[in-house]
Structures are given as C-alpha cells and as structure tokens.
Amino acid sequence: MSADLNRRDVLAGTIALGALGRIETAGAQPSAPASAQQQASRSMTSYIGSPTSRVDGRAKVTGQAKYAGEFNVSGLAYGSVVGSTITKGRIARIDAGEALKVRGVLGVLTHESRPRMADDDKAYHDDAAPEAGAPFRPLYDDRIKFNGQPVAVVLAEEWETARYAATLVRVEYKPEGHVTDLHAVQDKAFIVKKPEHPRGDAAKALAAAAVRHEAEYFIPIEHHNPMELFASTVVWSGDGKLTVYDKTQGVQNVHRYLCGVFGMKPDDIKVMSPFMGGGFGSGLRPQYQVVLAALGALSLKRPVRLVLTRAQMYGVGYRPATIERLALGAKANGELNAITHEAIAVTSQYEEFSRNDTAWSGTLYKTPHARYTHKLARLDLPTSGDMRAPGAATGVYALESAMDELAIALKLDPVELRLRSYSDRDQNENLPFTSKNLRECYRQGAEAFGWSKRSAEPRSMRDGNDLVGWGMATGVWEALQMPASARIVLTANGHVEVATAASDIGTGTYTIMAQVTADMMGLPIDNMAVKLGDSTLPPCPLEGGSWIAASVSHAIVGAAEEVRSELLRLAKAMPGTPFANAGVGDIVLTDGKIVRKGDAARSVSIADAMRHGKVERIERQKDHTFADISKYARNTHSAVFVEVKIDEELGVIRVTRAVSAVAAGRILNPKTAGNQIAGSVVGGIGMALHEETLIDHAFGRIMNANIAEYHVPVHADVHDIQVIFVDEPDSIINPLGMKGVGEIGIVGVAAAVANAVYHATGKRVRDLPITLDKLQRQS
Numbered sequence: 155m156s157a158d159l160n161r162r163d164v165l166a167g168t169i170a171l172g173a174l175g176r177i178e179t180a181g182a183q184p185s186a187p188a189s190a191q192q193q194a195s196r197s198m199t200s201y202i203g204s205p206t207s208r209v210d211g212r213a214k215v216t217g218q219a220k221y222a223g224e225f226n227v228s229g230l231a232y233g234s235v236v237g238s239t240i241t242k243g244r245i246a247r248i249d250a251g252e253a254l255k256v257r258g259v260l261g262v263l264t265h266e267s268r269p270r271m272a273d274d275d276k277a278y279h280d281d282a283a284p285e286a287g288a289p290f291r292p293l294y295d296d297r298i299k300f301n302g303q304p305v306a307v308v309l310a311e312e313w314e315t316a317r318y319a320a321t322l323v324r325v326e327y328k329p330e331g332h333v334t335d336l337h338a339v340q341d342k343a344f345i346v347k348k349p350e351h352p353r354g355d356a357a358k359a360l361a362a363a364a365v366r367h368e369a370e371y372f373i374p375i376e377h378h379n380p381m382e383l384f385a386s387t388v389v390w391s392g393d394g395k396l397t398v399y400d401k402t403q404g405v406q407n408v409h410r411y412l413c414g415v416f417g418m419k420p421d422d423i424k425v426m427s428p429f430m431g432g433g434f435g436s437g438l439r440p441q442y443q444v445v446l447a448a449l450g451a452l453s454l455k456r457p458v459r460l461v462l463t464r465a466q467m468y469g470v471g472y473r474p475a476t477i478e479r480l481a482l483g484a485k486a487n488g489e490l491n492a493i494t495h496e497a498i499a500v501t502s503q504y505e506e507f508s509r510n511d512t513a514w515s516g517t518l519y520k521t522p523h524a525r526y527t528h529k530l531a532r533l534d535l536p537t538s539g540d541m542r543a544p545g546a547a548t549g550v551y552a553l554e555s556a557m558d559e560l561a562i563a564l565k566l567d568p569v570e571l572r573l574r575s576y577s578d579r580d581q582n583e584n585l586p587f588t589s590k591n592l593r594e595c596y597r598q599g600a601e602a603f604g605w606s607k608r609s610a611e612p613r614s615m616r617d618g619n620d621l622v623g624w625g626m627a628t629g630v631w632e633a634l635q636m637p638a639s640a641r642i643v644l645t646a647n648g649h650v651e652v653a654t655a656a657s658d659i660g661t662g663t664y665t666i667m668a669q670v671t672a673d674m675m676g677l678p679i680d681n682m683a684v685k686l687g688d689s690t691l692p693p694c695p696l697e698g699g700s701w702i703a704a705s706v707s708h709a710i711v712g713a714a715e716e717v718r719s720e721l722l723r724l725a726k727a728m729p730g731t732p733f734a735n736a737g738v739g740d741i742v743l744t745d746g747k748i749v750r751k752g753d754a755a756r757s758v759s760i761a762d763a764m765r766h767g768k769v770e771r772i773e774r775q776k777d778h779t780f781a782d783i784s785k786y787a788r789n790t791h792s793a794v795f796v797e798v799k800i801d802e803e804l805g806v807i808r809v810t811r812a813v814s815a816v817a818a819g820r821i822l823n824p825k826t827a828g829n830q831i832a833g834s835v836v837g838g839i840g841m842a843l844h845e846e847t848l849i850d851h852a853f854g855r856i857m858n859a860n861i862a863e864y865h866v867p868v869h870a871d872v873h874d875i876q877v878i879f880v881d882e883p884d885s886i887i888n889p890l891g892m893k894g895v896g897e898i899g900i901v902g903v904a905a906a907v908a909n910a911v912y913h914a915t916g917k918r919v920r921d922l923p924i925t926l927d928k929l930q931r932q933s
C-alpha cells in the first residue's frame with residue numbers, strides 16, 4: 155500500500171453535518187497497481203482519497219447556484235398545469251373561456267390547441283424508459299391514464315395569474331372504471347423475464363429443510379420528494395432555437411427526448427442543468443413539465459417557465475408498491491439450503507417498469523437451491539420508476555427481514571447466520587467478485603456499534619420507559635460504470651478546465667471531478683474549473699445507479715493521459731531535455747512539473763514546456779470505455795446496525811443510533827461519500843417508519859400529496875449516524891479501484907430498523923412503514 159494514499163490520519167475524523175448530528179468516516183484507501191493510480195499517488199498533494207469539501211458548497215449556501223426555475227430572462231411567461239380529476243377515461247370537453255378572461259392570461263394549451271408533437275412511441279422513448287410499452291405523451295390526446303395527468307396548461311404574464319386562471323378551466327370527462335390497488339390485481343400479475351438462473355429444486359429443498367421461514371412483506375408506493383420541485387425554464391430566442399434549463403439527472407437524455415418529441419435538430423436545442431436540488435431517481439426520465447414548458451414557449455414564441463407544485467410532484471414517477479414473498483430453508487447448522495423469492499410490483503397500463511427485486515440473495519448468500527419470480531401488476535397510475543436503489547431497497551428489505559426471522563427460528567445471532575452462508579461468488583451468475591469485503595463490514599460495523607453487548611431475547615433491553623431494540627441487516631448494490639467522455643483544457647498559466655455533460659444531483663460530482671483532475675494534472679485543486687450540466691459538453695450518461703463517479707473519473711484519467719502525452723512531446727523538444735527516451739508511462743505530472751517516474755530530479759515545469767513550444771493551451775477530449783470485466787460480479791456491500799428506542803405506552807419509535815459499514819472499493823472523497831451514505835440511511839429510516847403514498851382507491855387519487863401528510867424523516871427523527879468505509883482493494887474493476895456509493899447506503903436500512911423494532915417489542919411488522927398503530931395492533 156502506498157504511503158501517501160493510506161491517509162488514515164486524514165480520514166479518521168468527525169465531520170459536522172449541521173443539525174443532522176455527526177458523521178464519522180474511518181478507513182484507509184487501498185491501492186491498485188494501475189498507472190492512473192500511480193499518477194495520483196505520485197503527487198505531493200493527492201486529492202483523491204482526501205475528504206475534500208464541496209467545491210460548489212459556497213455557491214449553494216450563498217444562493218449563487220441557480221436552479222432550473224431560477225433563470226430569469228426578459229419577457230418570461232409562466233405556465234400552470236391543470237390536472238385530471240378522474241383516473242381513467244377520456245376528456246369530453248375543455249372550456250377555457252373563464253380562464254382566458256383573466257387579465258394577464260396569454261393562452262390555454264390543451265391537446266386540441268397545442269403545437270405539433272411527434273406521433274411515434276420511439277420519439278418519446280428516453281434513456282431510462284422501460285423497454286416494453288409506450289411512453290406517456292404529455293398533452294397529446296384525450297385519453298386519461300392517471301389521476302392528476304396534465305390536461306391543460308395556462309400561460310400568463312405572472313405565475314400567480316397562471317395558477318389562479320388554472321382553477322377556472324372547466325374539464326368534462328367520460329370516465330371509465332379504474333383500479334389503483336395492487337392487492338386487488340395481484341392475481342392478474344404477469345411474470346417479467348429476468349436473467350436470474352434458478353438452481354436445484356427449491357420447492358423440494360424447502361419441504362425438506364430443518365428450519366423454514368416463509369412470509370409476505372409489503373412496501374407501499376413511495377415518492378421521491380426532492381427539495382427542488384420539477385421545473386423548466388424554456389428560453390425561446392427568436393431564431394426558433396430553445397435553451398432549456400431543466401431539473402434533470404441527464405441533460406443529454408432530455409436533449410435527445412425534446413429533439414424527438416418536437417422534431418427539432420440537435421443544434422436547435424440546448425439543455426442546461428447546472429445544479430439539482432435532489433433527484434433520488436425522479437429526474438432520470440424527462441418529466442412532463444419540460445414538454446409543457448417547451449409547448450408553451452413554442453406556441454407563445456417567448457420564454458416560458460413551468461414549476462410543478464408540491465402536489466403535482468406526486469403525479470410523476472414513484473417507487474412501485476411491491477409484495478414480496480420469501481421462503482428460506484436452512485440446515486440445522488444454520489446454513490441456507492433453499493430460497494424462493496417472488497415479487498409483485500406496480501407498473502402502469504402503458505409501460506413495464508421493473509428492477510431486480512428478487513435475486514439479491516444469490517449475490518449475498520450461498521444457496522444451492524433457489525427460485526426467483528418477478529411479476530408486474532398493471533394499475534391506472536403513472537409508470538413507476540427508479541427511486542433510491544431501485545429493486546434492492548425493496549427486495550433486500552424483504553430478504554433481510556426474512557433472514558432475521560430465520561435467525562430467530564434457528565436461535566442464532568443474526569450476524570452469525572449471515573456468515574454461515576457467506577458467499578465469495580455471485581451465486582446467480584456463478585462469478586467471482588472483483589472484490590468483496592462484506593466480512594469486514596460485519597466485523598467493523600458490529601464493533602463500532604457494540605453488537606456483542608446485545609441480549610438476544612426480545613423486550614430484554616430497556617432504557618427507562620423505552621424498550622430498546624438492536625437490529626442489523628446486509629446491504630448490497632451494483633458497482634456500475636458506463637462509457638463517458640471528458641475534455642480537459644490546460645492553459646500555460648496552470649489553469650485547467652474539465653468538462654463533461656454529467657449532472658451533479660447533489661452527490662458531489664463537481665468536487666470529485668476537480669479532485670481527480672487536480673491529481674492527474676499535478677496542479678492545485680483551486681486551479682480547476684469544472685463544467686457540467688450542459689448538453690453541448692462531451693457525452694456522459696444519466697447520473698444514476700451510483701455509476702457517475704467511476705465513469706467520469708476514468709474519462710478524466712483518459713483525457714489527462716492525452717494531455718500528459720502532449721506535454722511530454724513539448725518537453726522532449728526542449729534543449730537538454732531529461733526525457734529523451736521516455737514514454738508517457740514513464741512520466742507523471744506533479745506540483746506543476748513533468749517528472750520522470752522514480753527520479754524527481756529529472757523534471758521540467760509544465761509552464762516552461764508549454765512556453766518553449768509556444769503552446770498557450772492544450773485541449774484533449776477522450777471517449778472512455780471500461781475494459782471487459784464480464785467474468786466478474788461487481789458489487790458494493792454494507793452491514794447496517796441500528797438501535798431503536800420505543801416508548802412502550804405510546805409506541806413512538808426513534809432510531810437513536812445507526813452504524814453503516816460500507817465496502818465500496820477505493821473511496822474518492824470520504825467526506826462527500828460519507829454524506830451520501832448518511833443521507834441514504836436517513837432515506838432508509840423514512841422507508842422503515844414514515845414514507846407511504848396513500849391512494850383513495852374509490853377515486854384513484856393520492857390523498858397525501860403534500861409533505862405535511864407524506865412523512866419523511868425530519869431533523870428530530872435523525873440521531874447518531876456513523877459511516878465506516880472498510881478497506882476493499884480492487885485491482886480488477888477499474889484502474890482507480892473505485893466503486894460508486896450513494897445507493898448502497900439505503901439498502902438494508904429498513905430491514906435493520908424492522909429487525910430492531912422486533913427485538914425491542916417482540917412484534918414483527920412486515921408491511922412498511924412501521925407506524926405506531928401497527929405496533930399496537932393485535933395480530
């Protein structure tokens with residue numbers, strides 16, 4: 155392990171996170187043998203691995219960071235959406251007469267009066283659209299597919315005028331019967347084919363199991379509820395071109411989508427999203443407000459802004475309600491022998507959205523016999539979508555709750571049960587992992603939590619009036635990486651601009667891009683300027699799946715190598731050059747110098763080399779693709795330990811402590827990564843105890859479409875969260891040995907909380923969220 159990468163001294167610190175309590179990050183960074191890492195480790199100031207504060211932090215807290223709904227241009231008009239009050243059927247008539255009489259109203263768009271839009275499904279198919287089905291077309295025709303569906307947009311000089319006039323639009327419908335209750339249609343669910351290989355004979359093995367646990371778990375619909383509302387400011391500039399400021403996790407996705415929907419040429423639309431106030435997956439697909447704002451701008455021939463209301467935020471994607479049926483069979487010694495996992499998840503009538511809910515057990519545990527079934531049930535709702543570790547947050551909640559119940563049946567410690575079936579191979583694919591240090595997550599997590607002091611018996615631990623419960627669970631997520639491009643521009647004064655069309659959805663992309671570039675160029679981080687969130691920048695995939703950090707970092711490594719190569723060419727042309735026979739692999743950039751590896755005395759300053767070659771700037775762009783590692787499984791893992799305190803008479807549950815020990819390869823920035831994990835743990839607490847979208851099935855309408863009645867954890871619900879990153883050297887996955895973090899932080903948390911609640915009370919609640927009425931209910 156190289157000494158300057160093993161920055162335990164820096165990493166083992168306490169980081170304040172405002173009122174959220176404290177986050178500790180601990181752990182050392184492993185080294186990998188690749189040249190990218192050598193370049194990074196050679197530098198005196200290695201930014202990679204250091205807990206660098208957000209480079210965009212100041213802009214955010216001072217209000218300089220502008221969000222999609224904040225870009226002001228002269229002549230801006232405002233749109234307000236009229237939503238359907240029925241759930242299924244047709245629009246019979248729209249009367250906008252009263253709305254149009256309001257002073258300041260500029261027009262009312264409906265499916266009858268809107269500008270032209272594409273009429274083929276392909277045009278509406280964005281990068282995150284499900285493969286099967288026909289994407290929703292906003293304001294397209296008279297068909298109503300879900301309650302709250304946009305049926306008209308009122309355009310006005312002022313936002314308040316638009317909102318008021320929107321209440322005056324009269325819509326008559328021809329309603330049809332609808333269904334919005336998953337339990338009512340579960341028998342009509344159909345199987346989705348997944349690449350999960352059944353093994354052995356699970357039914358037979360279950361029947362023969364020494365100890366068996368079978369149960370059904372339920373996760374309700376949840377909504378993302380990011381702080382920033384979906385918003386688009388579409389600037390129509392007179393030449394027929396559009397500049398679109400949009401809240402999105404993928405500017406180029408929205409760009410392609412809008413070009414398709416409006417039949418416009420790529421050069422005629424530019425999409426910008428410099429900052430995003432939270433996404434959690436809700437911004438992976440283009441949302442309907444960007445279409446409506448563009449329709450408004452095209453029809454008025456002036457700039458239009460459209461911001462959804464908080465209530466309207468519940469009319470876009472959501473985490474699908476899912477029924478999870480688990481059966482686990484164990485041998486008397488506690489080893490798992492069989493598992494069956496069936497999931498039934500919600501999708502819409504018009505698209506088939508699904509993620510891997512069921513096969514996580516095969517990734518985590520040795521099970522010779524396994525069968526997985528994923529089903530979808532169609533409801534008259536918008537298409538469900540990605541939300542915070544989609545598939546894993548739900549499927550692993552069920553799996554890890556079931557594992558806890560099995561441990562109790564076996565009278566085994568829950569950690570010990572998991573270790574008995576610990577797997578060094580992905581059982582589904584029968585592949586080794588690029589790296590897997592989950593064992594160390596269990597060990598360090600348990601130690602930091604004090605797990606050994608747990609008394610196994612439910613209701614056996616108390617603190618005054620509170621029952622105390624300790625629970626744990628395993629987390630798993632994918633370590634994904636995607637092709638991406640980056641451009642680096644180095645100027646002779648030592649300043650660097652690095653650019654890619656990524657979004658920073660609040661995760662810290664600006665910061666890690668600056669860190670990696672600074673290390674690769676051997677220049678101070680303050681000299682870095684990061685450009686992202688602009689569809690005209692080098693190609694970059696959606697910001698999702700926790701894949702952006704690895705994807706973008708390696709694109710930067712690639713572009714930096716090209717710049718280094720050009721610098722070497724310039725340095726070689728200098729009189730008395732110390733690099734006569736050197737190749738690009740023989741040099742590193744450090745402290746503003748080009749240095750021969752292993753011989754710091756042989757160096758040339760970057761500025762001198764550029765001046766001598768009369769080169770003012772070096773610009774290089776690199777399309778990066780990762781080496782084929784399909785012979786390996788790639789995953790991040792975690793062990794989550796949770797303490798709950800439950801007022802015995804009132805049933806109020808508090809998560810007083812949480813320890814999340816994460817194995818995710820080399821951590822680029824323990825501060826932003828620690829923030830990601832802590833935030834995800836909060837999301838998991840919400841999932842366990844608070845979050846639930848309630849639908850009145852008679853009307854098909856969401857009853858709690860607001861953040862007063864859709865509960866999320868607030869500061870008072872969040873106490874001690876400790877994040878640990880364990881060592882996980884990985885020389886296979888990519889040159890920097892890194893895996894993305896973010897989503898791994900939520901997986902397992904809801905189960906750990908549910909398991910702690912059981913330990914505290916002796917009561918097992920299998921349908922989330924665990925509310926006090928369910929705790930008090932006689933089962």
Ligand code: MOS
Nearest residue numbers: 434435542698699
């Ligand atoms: Mo994430 S649910 O891929 O934004």
